[in-house]
Amino acid sequence: MSLTLYGSPLSPFVRKTRVVLAEKGLDYTLDPVNVFAPPPEFLAISPLKRIPVLRDTSVGPDATLPDSSAICAYLEKKQPEPALYPDVPFDYARALWFEEYADSELASLFGTGVFRPVVVNILMGKGPDREAADKTMTEKLPRLFDYLNREIGDNAFFVGGRFSVADIAVATHFVNLAHAGYAPDEASYPGLRRFLTTIHGRPSFATLIADERKMLASLGIAYAL
Ligand SMILES: N[C@@H](CCC(=O)N[C@@H](CS)C(=O)NCC(=O)O)C(=O)O
Structure with missing residues (x-):
């Protein structure tokens, strides 16, 4: 198998890449990396000290790519079918916009405002900070939910009537x-x-979500929604 993905299953960026794979x-091996205590060989392939990183030994032993967006764009060229980027120029750019919006705005507010105070706190042996998460949900996230709810409207997908x-x-x-027990x-x-x-019901997502829930449940984290 030529593809190795370095990262942890709970990272939204690692999951994004695994769903595309x-x-x-595409078959791949997941090589788990604890990004909070990364081994030196990981730092050598991740200049920003972030997960995921992909290695493709079919290109060369040292062919590594950091960043989920770069990796997903690479996979689209490596394996064009099924296409996950629209053909129509404007739709293509809109898909990139939603990717950027999600990877910056959603990642930052969901991560620091909800996932970290609840799930990461528990994983680190502290109690969940529900007050912080509730505050993010009521004060910061409605603006994001409004935008996404408006953009999706009655459509099944965000761009061009196709999954992307x-x-x-x-x-x-x-x-x-x-995973932290919250939903819009x-x-x-x-x-x-x-x-x-x-979208979470698609096999590509559902399989990963089930595995992650099992892993979290084994650590005492299980929130029913
Ligand atoms: N733009 C990057 C973001 C990746 C990212 O922030 N990953 C987080 C885990 S969810 C990480 O590695 N954080 C470690 C750190 O910032 O030190 C991508 O799309 O891959």
Whole structure:
């Protein structure tokens, strides 16, 4: 097998990349990396000290790529079918916009405001800081949920009427929210909730979510939504 993905399953960026690999039917090995205590050989291939990093030995023994967006774009060229980036120029750019929005805005607010105070706290042996997470949910996230709910409208997908990297990039961050026991309110954001149910139900997502839940449950973290 020529592809190795370095990273931890709970990272939304690692999950985004794993979903793309699964959707394209590409086999790979997941090499777990604890990014908070990375081994020196990982630092050599990740200049920003971040996961994921992909190695493709079919290109060469030292062919490594950091960054989920660079990796997903590479996989699209390596294995064009099924296409996960739209062909139409404007749709293509909109898909990249949603990917960027998700990887910056959603990642930062969900990560520091909800996932870290709840799940990471528990993993580090501290109690969950529900007050901090609740505050993020009520004060910071409605603006993001409003935007996404408006953009998805009655559509199944964010761009061009087809499943794309935009949907994967948005949906992966909501898995981390769910792991902490939170989801956008159904009555206020029906389109967004419908979208998430559908996308998280795809085999590419559902398999990973089930494995992650099992792992979290074994550590005493299980929130029913
Ligand atoms: N833009 C990067 C972001 C990756 C990222 O921030 N990964 C987090 C884990 S979810 C990480 O490695 N954090 C470690 C750190 O910032 O020190 C990507 O898309 O891969």
